[in-house]
Amino acid sequence: MTRWNRPTPGEREAADRSWEIVREAFEERIPVPRKRDWRPVPVVAFGIAALAAAFSPPGLAVWGSLRDAVRNQDHLLALPTTGRILVNAQGGVWVIQRDGSKRFLSGYDNAAWSPHGIYLAAARENQLVALEPNGKVHWKLARAGHVGAPQWSYEGYRIAYGVGRALRVVNGDGTRDRLLAVSAGGSGLSALAWRPGTHELAYNNGHNHLVLVDVDRRRVLWRRSATGLEQLLWSDDGERLLVADEGSRVLDAAGRTIAALPRRSVLPAAFVPGRHSVALVSVEKGLSTVSVYSGPRYSRRRMVFSGAGLFGGLAWSPNGHWLLIDWRSADQWVFLRSASVRRIDVRNIGNTFDSGPEHHATLAGWCCP
Amino acid sequence: MEAGSRGDERAWIRGAQSGSVPDLEALFRHHWPRAYRAAYLVVHDAAAAEDIAQEAFLAAVRCLDRFDRRRPFGPWLHRIVVNRAIDWSRSRALRRESGDASLAFVAAAAGPERGDTETLAAALAKLSPEHRAVIVMRHLLDYTPGEIADALNLPRGTVNSRLRRGLDELAGRLEQELR
Numbered sequence: 001m002t003r004w005n006r007p008t009p010g011e012r013e014a015a016d017r018s019w020e021i022v023r024e025a026f027e028e029r030i031p032v033p034r035k036r037d038w039r040p041v042p043v044v045a046f047g048i049a050a051l052a053a054a055f056s057p058p059g060l061a062v063w064g065s066l067r068d069a070v071r072n073q074d075h076l077l078a079l080p081t082t083g084r085i086l087v088n089a090q091g092g093v094w095v096i097q098r099d100g101s102k103r104f105l106s107g108y109d110n111a112a113w114s115p116h117g118i119y120l121a122a123a124r125e126n127q128l129v130a131l132e133p134n135g136k137v138h139w140k141l142a143r144a145g146h147v148g149a150p151q152w153s154y155e156g157y158r159i160a161y162g163v164g165r166a167l168r169v170v171n172g173d174g175t176r177d178r179l180l181a182v183s184a185g186g187s188g189l190s191a192l193a194w195r196p197g198t199h200e201l202a203y204n205n206g207h208n209h210l211v212l213v214d215v216d217r218r219r220v221l222w223r224r225s226a227t228g229l230e231q232l233l234w235s236d237d238g239e240r241l242l243v244a245d246e247g248s249r250v251l252d253a254a255g256r257t258i259a260a261l262p263r264r265s266v267l268p269a270a271f272v273p274g275r276h277s278v279a280l281v282s283v284e285k286g287l288s289t290v291s292v293y294s295g296p297r298y299s300r301r302r303m304v305f306s307g308a309g310l311f312g313g314l315a316w317s318p319n320g321h322w323l324l325i326d327w328r329s330a331d332q333w334v335f336l337r338s339a340s341v342r343r344i345d346v347r348n349i350g351n352t353f354d355s356g357p358e359h360h361a362t363l364a365g366w367c368c369p
Numbered sequence: 370m371e372a373g374s375r376g377d378e379r380a381w382i383r384g385a386q387s388g389s390v391p392d393l394e395a396l397f398r399h400h401w402p403r404a405y406r407a408a409y410l411v412v413h414d415a416a417a418a419e420d421i422a423q424e425a426f427l428a429a430v431r432c433l434d435r436f437d438r439r440r441p442f443g444p445w446l447h448r449i450v451v452n453r454a455i456d457w458s459r460s461r462a463l464r465r466e467s468g469d470a471s472l473a474f475v476a477a478a479a480g481p482e483r484g485d486t487e488t489l490a491a492a493l494a495k496l497s498p499e500h501r502a503v504i505v506m507r508h509l510l511d512y513t514p515g516e517i518a519d520a521l522n523l524p525r526g527t528v529n530s531r532l533r534r535g536l537d538e539l540a541g542r543l544e545q546e547l548r
Contacts, residue, residue, distance in 0.1 A: 008410065008490075015397075023393070027390070082423075
């Protein structure tokens with residue numbers, strides 16, 4: 001075999017595109033003096049820490065570093081890393097590509113990415129629709145009631161969705177639609193989650209119980225009491241389940257409680273991709289704070305961002321390097337690098353997605369590598 | 370692009386460390402083709418190859434200030450590229466979803482001698498990611514088995530056996546393709 005000297009498909013165009021991104025990252029980077037340890041710097045509740053130290057000379061130096069690390073944008077120009085973002089907004093769904101281009105899919109609601117971001121499942125009044133991000137519809141399924149909250153299983157072979165208070169499951173190709181539970185929900189059908197690597201679905205059965213069901217065998221694997229269930233999230237490996245009900249807790253795959261998180265920790269939440277650590281938002285005295293809890297019992301807490309008002313959503317980038325915070329009260333998206341001070345603020349989010357103060361655009365996922 | 374001696378590379382890195390965009394661009398343009406080709410020949414997906422090579426360069430930018438100029442840049446970059454490409458291929462194989470297109474080989478622009486190259490790429494695509502990776506590192510990137518073992522964190526014997534089995538299988542696939 002001789003050495004390969006020919007360009008491979010897409011090589012030259014990819015070089016030009018990538019050079020722009022690499023150059024941008026280079027120009028934004030904070031030059032780090034050799035052997036200096038910057039770890040203390042990013043541990044920042046941005047507003048609090050800076051304000052507390054702002055008037056001392058060392059504080060001014062920190063301010064300078066942070067100011068240099070923050071890039072402000074009046075509009076969303078591009079995503080800072082790979083993947084595509086899905087936003088449920090008034091009157092439809094927005095798909096945002098890596099280069100910042102946005103496509104509006106009118107008339108859809110409650111959209112969710114398929115596991116590799118090739119398709120979306122979305123509701124359109126009484127229909128469940130599977131479509132591509134370019135709007136090409138693959139199949140539709142009409143039901144008697146209002147369709148909501150579709151979610152794909154890990155490999156895309158099953159979709160769970162709600163019709164009124166009922167919970168149904170359909171195959172990924174639109175066949176074999178069947179009823180799973182007559183009454184599910186409680187405070188909302190968003191409280192359902194497929195366990196990765198399985199066809200096991202965790203959901204609220206409507207009787208203040210959280211259940212894990214093997215959908216294919218129609219067998220309840222376990223049942224736990226849960227009042228006011230609002231959100232369920234599995235870690236990528238399917239070994240941890242975050243349950244946001246009246247408190248927030250983390251269960252293992254057998255339904256045993258691993259850790260109870262602070263009561264004031266509320267929605268939204270997001271597991272760090274590929275890890276058991278979880279980012280949670282807590283609200284206290286009008287200040288929202290994003291903290292990452294980690295460790296075997298989730299006893300380690302690292303505060304990463306604070307801001308006045310409410311945060312509407314959290315999403316990790318597929319590579320786990322960036323955390324996107326929908327800072328609803330400030331009409332901003334904040335992109336935070338998870339391992340450095342780098343931060344990008346994007347303003348005018350309501351205007352970007354044609355959503356007024358009464359109709360907030362909702363982050364529905366950042367997909368896929 | 371073979372221009373660019375070790376001296377040039379050290380100068381580019383030194384320049385980039387002091388903030389020079391032209392030096393960084395020289396480093397990027399010099400190393401991009403092999404990084405992208407290596408990723409492409411392991412994953413056989415142009416978009417994924419672009420992301421993998423790009424992420425490797427972004428990692429380089431992040432570590433630039435700490436990079437030891439005495440070390441060659443290429444092996445460090447290729448280690449990232451090839452390991453990520455293997456991870457991507459494994460993950461792709463495990464998580465193929467309903468209706469997902471197979472890893473289609475996207476043909477290059479037409480050229481008079483393209484047939485052999487396409488055939489080779491198509492045959493290579495049928496090997497496992499682990500076999501593809503060692504063949505790409507050995508025969509595209511010209512690393513020795515010892516260097517490959519170091520980059521992929523494998524025993525040298527494993528690299529040699531993967532090379533031997535991979536090349537045997539590749540020969541068989543090529544025969545089938547050309548039949």
